[in-house]
Amino acid sequence: MLENTKLKLVVEKEFCKGCGICVAFCPKDVLILEKGKVKVENLDACIQCGQCELRCPDYAIYLGGN
Numbered sequence: 001m002l003e004n005t006k007l008k009l010v011v012e013k014e015f016c017k018g019c020g021i022c023v024a025f026c027p028k029d030v031l032i033l034e035k036g037k038v039k040v041e042n043l044d045a046c047i048q049c050g051q052c053e054l055r056c057p058d059y060a061i062y063l064g065g066n
Helices: 021-025 051-055
Strands: 008-013 031-034 038-042 061-064
Touching: 008 038, 021 031, 021 051, 051 061
Parallel strands: none
Antiparallel strands: 008 061, 031 038
């Protein structure tokens, strides 16, 4: 990844089952559960560690395009 390039955090709401695993593993409290689905609450705090993507059992969240 190029320096100063921040990837977008993408949530596929139709795949999200609201288990909260991604929320629990996010070290910067970027994510919350709202109405049974994950929501990006504080994208500026995201350090792009990939824990949300790694832990999601349904592939509902990932770091993607700009």
